Amino acid sequence: MRQHPRFGRICSWSFGPVALLVVAIVVLTTLVGNAEERPLKIIAFGAHPDDCEFRVGGTAAKWAKLGHKVKFVSTTNGDIGHSIIAGGPLALRRTAEVKEAAKILGIETEVLDIHDGELMPTLENRRTITRLIREWGADIVITNRPNDYHPDHRYTSILVQDAAYMVTVPFICPDVPPLKSNPIFLFWPDRFQKPNPFQPDIVVGIDDVIDQKYRALHCLVSQIYEYGANGDGNPDHFVKGSDEERLEWLKKRRQYGVPQEWRPVLAEFYGEEDARKVNNAEAFEICEYGRRPAKDELKKLFPFFPDNPK
Helix, strand or coil: CEEECCCEEECCCCCHHHHHHHHHHHHHHHHHHHHHHCCCEEEEEECCCCHHHHHHHHHHHHHHHCCCEEEEEECCCCCCCCCCCCHHHHHHHHHHHHHHHHHHHCCEEEECCCCCCCCCCCHHHHHHHHHHHHHHCCCEEEECCCCCCCHHHHHHHHHHHHHHHHCCCCCCCCCCCCCCCCCEEEECCCCCCCCCCCCCCEEEECHHHHHHHHHHHCCCHHHHCCCHHHCCCCHHHCCCCCHHHHHHHHHHHCCCCCCHHHHHHHHHHHCHHHHHCCCCEEEEEEEEEECCCCHHHHHHHCCCCCCCCC
16 A cells, blocks of 8 residues: 555555556557568579579569568579589679679578589478578568479479478477468469469569569679570670660560460459559469468568559
């Protein structure tokens, strides 16, 4: 008990429960609000320093513009991906290229020190991918499908899928806390038909960031203007000219139009009228591993979709 100067003795705890309730409500409201406002975390895995930029660059830029966090990871260092140079000098050059591209896209990037053409689905590499997904706190994980022509692509996909369950298992890679919720795993498109063709479950219009994507790709000089490993070994055949001239060449050579089979999915997210106006897009297939999102959740994970498409 304590003495009040006007009201006499009152219980010392008389206002305690009310005050505690108010504080609890305020704290809970703040926590819920912060959870809703927390930036999304997206991580994409490509086999070489250029794969993610080509396939996800536009959507990554859209996420980044809204304050969400995106990271691109190359599972090899790309050290044989050129017709004239190779080894350490090429690996350093390609890492520098994707770092410049990341600045333009507003994202982070990392290149693993594994030789190009030598990636294998080992336990060590599975642990590496598991740690990277956990450390990023990923909500969304993106990679290529496993039926790809390139062994590094195939094994990147297998490693990511092998990690899809392990990221929530506490006693593998115990040095990094497991994720409490399994991310959504997505594939980007390819042209391969066997055993099954790419299925577009999500289509994102990127007209508003297409120039930004091209400027990011413009940084990948060794792969675009020097043709990477597909060049003929003659530097005289590299694409020459000013930055503006080479950018125009790039825009004509690499286009991101909307295939007809993507149009119905595009309309589901944008509405028929707005979907018809989209000229450039990126698409994703939902992997059967990981969490299976409902359509309403997809709109939260891709917050640039209109709320009520008409």
